[in-house]
Structure formats: C-alpha cells, structure tokens
Amino acid sequence: MRTFPDAQxxxxxxxxxxGSYFHPFGLVPSFILLNYAGSQRRLYQPSTVYxxxxxxxxxxxxxxxxxxxxxxxxxAPRHTAAPAPARPKGTAARGTIRGRGSxxxxxxxxxxxxxxx
Amino acid sequence: xxPIKIIRRPHWQRHxxxxxxxxxxxxxxxxxxxxxxxPQPFAIQFDTQEESAIxxxxxxxxxxxxxxxxxxxxEETAGDVDQRLAQLKIPAAYxxxxxxxxxxEDPVEDLSLCSRFDFALTEAGDIKLLxxxxxxxxxxxxxxxxxxWYADYMRNHQKSAAPLPSNATQFNxxxxxxxGQWRRINExxxxxxxxxxxxxxxxxxxxxxxxxxxxxxxxxEVDESIYTxxxxxxELLDDQGELVQRGLGLDEEGYFIDHINERIPLxxxxxxxxxxxxxxxxxxxxxxxxQRLAVGDMKVIEPLWKQVLSNKGAMALMWEQFQTSSYGxxxxxxxxxxxxxxxxxxxxxxxxxxxxLLGMEGVGISIExxxxxxxxxxxxxxxxxxxxxQEYVELAQAFGYHYMLGSWAxxxxxxxxxxxxxxxxxxxxxxxxxxxxISDDGLYIPE
Numbered sequence: 059m060r061t062f063p064d065a066q067x068x069x070x071x072x073x074x075x076x077g078s079y080f081h082p083f084g085l086v087p088s089f090i091l092l093n094y095a096g097s098q099r100r101l102y103q104p105s106t107v108y109x110x111x112x113x114x115x116x117x118x119x120x121x122x123x124x125x126x127x128x129x130x131x132x133x134a135p136r137h138t139a140a141p142a143p144a145r146p147k148g149t150a151a152r153g154t155i156r157g158r159g160s161x162x163x164x165x166x167x168x169x170x171x172x173x174x175x
Numbered sequence: 176x177x178p179i180k181i182i183r184r185p186h187w188q189r190h191x192x193x194x195x196x197x198x199x200x201x202x203x204x205x206x207x208x209x210x211x212x213x214p215q216p217f218a219i220q221f222d223t224q225e226e227s228a229i230x231x232x233x234x235x236x237x238x239x240x241x242x243x244x245x246x247x248x249x250e251e252t253a254g255d256v257d258q259r260l261a262q263l264k265i266p267a268a269y270x271x272x273x274x275x276x277x278x279x280e281d282p283v284e285d286l287s288l289c290s291r292f293d294f295a296l297t298e299a300g301d302i303k304l305l306x307x308x309x310x311x312x313x314x315x316x317x318x319x320x321x322x323x324w325y326a327d328y329m330r331n332h333q334k335s336a337a338p339l340p341s342n343a344t345q346f347n348x349x350x351x352x353x354x355g356q357w358r359r360i361n362e363x364x365x366x367x368x369x370x371x372x373x374x375x376x377x378x379x380x381x382x383x384x385x386x387x388x389x390x391x392x393x394x395x396e397v398d399e400s401i402y403t404x405x406x407x408x409x410e411l412l413d414d415q416g417e418l419v420q421r422g423l424g425l426d427e428e429g430y431f432i433d434h435i436n437e438r439i440p441l442x443x444x445x446x447x448x449x450x451x452x453x454x455x456x457x458x459x460x461x462x463x464x465x466q467r468l469a470v471g472d473m474k475v476i477e478p479l480w481k482q483v484l485s486n487k488g489a490m491a492l493m494w495e496q497f498q499t500s501s502y503g504x505x506x507x508x509x510x511x512x513x514x515x516x517x518x519x520x521x522x523x524x525x526x527x528x529x530x531x532l533l534g535m536e537g538v539g540i541s542i543e544x545x546x547x548x549x550x551x552x553x554x555x556x557x558x559x560x561x562x563x564x565q566e567y568v569e570l571a572q573a574f575g576y577h578y579m580l581g582s583w584a585x586x587x588x589x590x591x592x593x594x595x596x597x598x599x600x601x602x603x604x605x606x607x608x609x610x611x612x613i614s615d616d617g618l619y620i621p622e
Contacts, residue, residue, distance in 0.1 A: 148437035153427025
C-alpha cells in the first residue's frame, strides 16, 4: 500500500503521513473486549488514516472524513501509518518481569524541560 | 560563512506538515523553532572550502574518538581503565559490560548508527568541538526537512525577492549515510530474523518523530518487510487514562521485554545509558541487566561503549590526550572541575563554560567569568555527578541569534550538518533550526 497519493511530487523525501486513530464512539464501536488480569478491558483497534487535501483533516482509506473531537492539530501517532511487516518468531520472557511501574524504566529520568522541540 | 536573507514561503506551514517529521513544532509559528516563523527568515551560506573544512574536522574527530576509546580501554598499568570509568561516574556494576562492548568482535561488533558533533564556528574561521552527542543524537528529522526546504526553494521560489544562488547545494548526506549504516546493521544483526524495537519516552514527541524518521529510512532504503515496533519507556495511556500499551520491562535473565512480554533482541533507544542504569538500580535489577549486557547477545543502538563518548568528562580526557596532536586544533581546553593543575586553574579564573558530566539540551550549563556567572541554564537535577570546565568560545551570530553547527558522523564519514540558533549564548531546548546552503557565489570580491 502506498501511503501518499501517486500524483504527489516525490522529488524529495516523503514522510508517510496520516497515522492512526481510535474510534470508540458511533454506531459500530471499534473495540473488542479482553479479559486481562481478572477484569474486562476494551481493546481499541487502531485504524489507518491519511491527510486530507483540507489542512488539518484526516480521512480513512475509503475517503471518509474523520471528525476531530478536540481542537488543535491532529497528533495521532504515525507508527501505524503503513501495514506492519510480519512479527518474527519471538522468545517469551522468563521469570518475573521488573522495570515496569514507579520503580522501573523512566523512574529516575530527569526532564530537560517542556515545550520547544 | 555568512547569513543570507530568505523569503518566508507562502504556505510554508503546509509544506512542513506534508514533508516533515517534527511537523507540529516546526510549523508552529509561536514556538519559533523553524526559521520561517521569524519576521525576517534567514539561512547560512557556506563556501565549498568551509564545507570541506567541516567534513575534514568531522572525520578527523571521529578518528580521534576511536583512538581515544582504544586508549581509554587499554590497561597500561593495572586499574587504569577502572579508574577512568570511575572518573566518568559510570557505576562499577557495568564496567565489565562496557569494556566488552568496545572489545567485542565475535560474532559481531557492537555497531553504532550515528553520532553528532556540536561545533562552534568562530568568526576567525576555526572549528571547535563543543560536545559529542554520542548516545541520543536527535535532529535527524530536522536535518532531512532542511533538505526538503532547499529542494522546494530551488524549484518553486527562485523568482522570489530572495533567490538562492543558482549553483546552491546543501551539505546533507544524512539520509544516504544512515541508509548505508542501516544496511550494515541489517547484514550484521540479521534484522529480518530479529526485527527492531524503538524505545521512546511517551511524553516526548521528538523521540517518536526521530524513531519514525529512522524507520522510514530503514523501510524505504533497506527492506520494508523488517519488523519494527515502538516500545514506550513507561506506558502509553489514552486520553481517558486507559492503558493502551505497557512499557518496557526486564526479565530475570536481564533481557529487555516488550509490551507483549517477549524479549527484545535489538533495541534502538532515545534514552541515555546512565538513565537506564539508574532505573535498574531503582528496581533492584542491576545484576541481571549488567550481566546480560556483558554477554552482549541483546543488541542496543547506540551501543554501551557510546556511554563514554557522550559523557562530558571524555572531553577533559581528550584534551589531556590530544591537545598537542593534529586533533588539538579542533579541541577546546577542558578539565574536570576537581582538577587543580595549572591549566585548569588558569581556565577557572578566566571566562569559561561549566557543564555537568551528564545532561543535554544545555541543561545545567553556565558561562562563568571567574568572578561570577554570565549566563546560566536550569539544571533540572543534573550536575550531582560533577562538572567539567571548558574554554569559552563565542558562537557566530546572525539576526540576534548565536548559532552552532551539528555535524553528523556515520560510519566514520561526515554525513551533513544542521544549524541551531539561540538568543542565549547557551543553546537550549527552545532553539531555532536554521537551514544552510553551500555556494561560492557572492562570497569573493571580484578582482
């Protein structure tokens, strides 16, 4: 799947644009129910979107305009903008997993400030 | 080297949104991160001799880094290496792992993707190394966008009030060189078999943008069927506070674990080794983690040996080693703050810059006059590990901005440059990205 229109100028580097969105509302909610740690959770399915020719608007691959529930720039993560390659066969973790939570990764990081880049 | 006026292109923000990662911040006129958000946009023009000099300095300094690391990890008398590692405040539990990371060759060495040197370019034409961004070199997306700006300008705006010289080029091989290094990494690590996980801090948009830029290069230029995934440092929550994806973990054998509890064979990270080490101390996992790293079957980009290069204490050791060599022309006098030698004392009583051993984006840096501070950045908690003092050098200025040059080194070769300006003498997070061109036009007075 190409992630930018064929007619678009490709004379220079083209990022894959669009991103993904979660669509928890509407007639057909896009989530499945999952039993996790004894409770039922909603797992939302991310859907691929593309930039519309109208600035700030995104559309589905079928051309449906997605309404933005919040004002401001669309900041959907872009890492699901292209179909993911197959995941290689992995190796399961062994033993207790540490490093998650308030004592884990990211817990001692000192910020360098907010805003800017 | 001279500043030149350029136009603010009509629809410049749209062009950024359609052609850049880091698009939100680059296109935000309020943040003044990209030069077209200024009332008078400008670029910097270098001539071809200056371009060659920057490339020579970059490649020469990379050779120096390799020589330095060979010296750093060579035990001439017992305890030498440990003493140096202690001087950089690297925790002892990781000493063996870090030594192995530099020495490892079998089955394959611990490969780096890229590094970025920050240079001061003086009015006198000197190139001076300010610091080495060895571990977490951001600005890749900005480097590529400035090429897109250049291509768009040359194609569509040469009839404007401020055309670029018709023979203008740009020193920007970042895409091609990074693609080349991805190919080497793919060949050595067999990415089709392992995939690659990109670790980003979920609260920092720039980490994700940088990761996505690198994924695009990997997929476009090497193999689009290589599996990639984003791994978050803590956890990713949706706007309702619900968990979307668990964060990075570590299993009992010291392997990084992803959100579905599988081991991560190859991790690219935008997070310092020193922070990972501190985090693991906090969670009681230092032993498992350091032993796994010493074995080296879990690959990380940038590799553990880069922790030495990105530590500002390395700048003091480099000065000690190379000040009288041919590399010395690019170095600034630098000492540990605790050094009481003649050279250090002379520097301390005059104008100098004080920098924490760790830290980035200018945090904790102050310009000292010997009798007090001239300028100072917030330290955000950095500096407990100690400081270096470095000779002060005035950055070049244009349109009210002091600017420095980031020069990319990939596999020992110069790979292009990116300029950052700041109204402060200390370049920080809220800086200005300034594009550049290369041309000899207009720089010589005709005879």
